[in-house]
Amino acid sequence: MTYARRAWIIFHKDLLVERRSKEQTNALLFFCLLLLFLFQFALGPDRDRLTAALPGLLWLGFILAGLLGLGRSFLAERENDCWEGLRLTPGDKSAIYLGKLAGNCVLMSAVEVVLVVLFGVFYNVDLWTPAAPLAVVLALGTVGLASVGTLFAAMTTQVRARELLFPVLLLPVQVPVLLATVSATQALLLGQPLGDVAHWLKLLAGADAVYLTIGLLTFEFVLEG
Amino acid sequence: MPANWGYVIAAYGIAAVALFGYWRRLARRARALTARPRVAAKTRAA
Amino acid sequence: MTRALGWLAALGLLAGLAVGFGYAPREAVQGNVQRIMYLHVPSVLTAYLAFGLVLIGGIAYLATRRPGWDRLAGSAAEIGVLFTGITIVSGSIWGKPTWGTYWTWDARLTSTAVLFCVYVGYLLLRSLIDDPEARGRYAAVVGILGAVNIPIVHFSVKWWRALHQPSTILGPEPSPIDPAIGLALFVNWVAFTLLFAYFLSRRMEIARLEEQT
Numbered sequence: 165m166t167y168a169r170r171a172w173i174i175f176h177k178d179l180l181v182e183r184r185s186k187e188q189t190n191a192l193l194f195f196c197l198l199l200l201f202l203f204q205f206a207l208g209p210d211r212d213r214l215t216a217a218l219p220g221l222l223w224l225g226f227i228l229a230g231l232l233g234l235g236r237s238f239l240a241e242r243e244n245d246c247w248e249g250l251r252l253t254p255g256d257k258s259a260i261y262l263g264k265l266a267g268n269c270v271l272m273s274a275v276e277v278v279l280v281v282l283f284g285v286f287y288n289v290d291l292w293t294p295a296a297p298l299a300v301v302l303a304l305g306t307v308g309l310a311s312v313g314t315l316f317a318a319m320t321t322q323v324r325a326r327e328l329l330f331p332v333l334l335l336p337v338q339v340p341v342l343l344a345t346v347s348a349t350q351a352l353l354l355g356q357p358l359g360d361v362a363h364w365l366k367l368l369a370g371a372d373a374v375y376l377t378i379g380l381l382t383f384e385f386v387l388e389g
Numbered sequence: 390m391p392a393n394w395g396y397v398i399a400a401y402g403i404a405a406v407a408l409f410g411y412w413r414r415l416a417r418r419a420r421a422l423t424a425r426p427r428v429a430a431k432t433r434a435a
Numbered sequence: 436m437t438r439a440l441g442w443l444a445a446l447g448l449l450a451g452l453a454v455g456f457g458y459a460p461r462e463a464v465q466g467n468v469q470r471i472m473y474l475h476v477p478s479v480l481t482a483y484l485a486f487g488l489v490l491i492g493g494i495a496y497l498a499t500r501r502p503g504w505d506r507l508a509g510s511a512a513e514i515g516v517l518f519t520g521i522t523i524v525s526g527s528i529w530g531k532p533t534w535g536t537y538w539t540w541d542a543r544l545t546s547t548a549v550l551f552c553v554y555v556g557y558l559l560l561r562s563l564i565d566d567p568e569a570r571g572r573y574a575a576v577v578g579i580l581g582a583v584n585i586p587i588v589h590f591s592v593k594w595w596r597a598l599h600q601p602s603t604i605l606g607p608e609p610s611p612i613d614p615a616i617g618l619a620l621f622v623n624w625v626a627f628t629l630l631f632a633y634f635l636s637r638r639m640e641i642a643r644l645e646e647q648t
Contacts, residue, residue: 312580319573324563332559333577336552337584340591347595363594371587378583382576385497388569393468393532400471400528404478404521408630411517415637422644 167259174263179270181240189274192233196279199225200286218289219349222279223342227309227335229275234313235330237264238321247321251387261314261383268310276302289353297358301348304368308341311375318386337375344368437640440633447626451477451619459619471529473619477627478522479547484631485515486554490582493575502646503639505571508578510638512557514631519551542593549588553581567646 182189203221207214214221241247250260280298284291291298316333320326345368348361358365455473492508495501526544527537538544557577564570 315576315580319560319576322569323560323573329556329560329563332556336549336556337580339549340584340587343591343595367587367591367594371591374583374587375580378576378580382497382579385572385576388572393466396468396528396532397470400474400525403524403528404474407517407521411514411634415634415641418641419637419644422641422648 167256170253170255170259171263171266174260175266178264178267182267182271188233188236189271192229192271192275193278195229195232196225196275196282199228199279200282204286214287215289218283218287219346219353222283222349223305223346225279225283226272226276226305227338227342229279230272230309230313231331231334233271233275234268234310234317234334235320235327237268237314237317242321257384257387258380260387261318261379264318265310265314265379268314269306272306272310273302276306291353294352294355297352298349300358300365301345301352301361301368304365304372305341305345307372308345308368308375309338311372311379312337315379315383315386318383340367340371344371437633437636440629440636444626444629444633447622447629451623451626454619454622459615460613466532468529468532469616471525472616473623475522475525475529476620477624478518478525480624481627481631482515482518482522482550484628485511485518485635486550486582486585488635489515489554489557489578493578496571497575500568500571502567502571503643505567505574506639506642506646507635508571508574509561510635510642512554512561512574512578513638514634516551516554516558518627518631519547519554523547523551540596542589542596545592545596546585546589549592550585553584557581 203217203225204214207217207221238247241250250257253260280291280302283289313334316330320330320333323329344364348364348368351361352358451473455470459470459473461467461469488511489508492504492506492511496504496508523544526547530539530544531537557574560577561570561574564573
């Protein structure tokens with residue numbers, strides 16, 4: 165069985181399970197709706213303040229949803245005693261990491277699309293015009309968040325106080341991703357072309373490459389025990 | 390330019406307290422471990 | 436050996452204080468507050484040394500599985516967090532008379548604060564795992580990611596600051612470094628490094644004793 169096939173099987177399994185039960189996706193999407201209210205009430209009726217804070221709020225929403233969604237990446241395996249099964253998979257374990265990562269990226273992308281649409285509609289902001297460059301930033305940010313999130317999720321699944329430990333470990337590592345994506349998003353929403361934020365995109369791409377590499381190299385050590 | 394010694398003393402003072410405090414903590418743990426190894430290790434995992 | 440280190444460190448610290456307050460001149464622009472630098476800069480350098488050892492210890496543990504490497508990593512992290520805390524507090528106190536505020540989100544302070552959070556998380560992870568083998572593995576992974584992330588954080592914060600505050604002269608260093616100030620910095624840096632080595636030696640011994648029982 166090839167490496168790619170093993171990764172695909174994990175990815176496909178997760179998608180299938182989610183498509184049938186929809187429990188996680190529904191809850192997360194509803195969470196996004198609630199975030200909308202949260203931000204509106206927190207920033208008050210001042211429309212300008214809300215619009216000014218929009219890039220930050222958008223990514224805050226992604227990260228909050230990510231903390232919830234990513235932290236549970238391996239919960240199904242753990243609860244159903246499949247952890248051993250994962251451990252005993254022959255060959256390179258990083259295939260499992262890739263498969264899980266792909267699934268998480270799909271999940272996060274769905275959340276992001278929903279958030280962007282909700283923001284556009286409820287906060288009356290034009291997110292359609294910069295949609296294409298925004299998608300680039302979203303994609304890079306998603307990989308950054310999910311690559312580390314998947315690795316740490318595997319780790320914390322086995323640890324006490326995992327719901328607390330996962331955000332505590334993930335958030336400091338995500339600081340560069342957050343800074344870069346919010347800055348880039350802000351520029352894009354002001355109508356600037358993608359070229360203007362090239363340095364942020366390069367930082368994101370570089371960070372993503374680093375996180376992915378470390379994830380691929382160290383996943384087997386996480387899976388060992 | 391005012392003397393501002395207060396700030397200097399505050400900074401050095403806090404550092405001194407922190408470093409000294411850590412040194413004492415190390416000494417206390419080492420003592421507990423060498424005196425009664427079994428009990429001490431159970432009360433404080435790494 | 437440890438004992439000798441301890442005495443050397445104590446001597447070094449005294450020498451550092453002497454040079455910092457006795458020999459080094461009062462700085463022209465900032466006045467006496469600048470002397471906090473003799474505490475602040477060696478602290479952050481020591482912290483970087485510590486976290487470098489966490490990285491090395493983690494990689495070495497994953498490669499060899501010898502518990503000594505993990506003891507190194509865990510001990511270095513603990514001391515590194517201590518020195519990072521001292522860095523942040525001393526930098527903050529220095530900032531008040533210099534910039535008028537205890538905290539500012541400038542590149543260096545922010546990066547240091549993020550560094551602090553990363554390794555506090557590292558220590559938290561270690562405290563939650565009882566099995567030494569699993570603890571060593573997981574800590575190593577987090578340690579590697581944390582260390583590799585440092586330059587990424589540094590650049591991202593630097594660019595972010597440049598974007599939001601184009602020209603503010605926040606440079607803490609005097610531009611041409613007076614050799615006396617340089618000497619004071621050097622002596623204090625050596626002293627802190629000795630102190631770090633002493634702490635590390637003791638902390639690792641404690642870790643070894645704990646694992647024996």
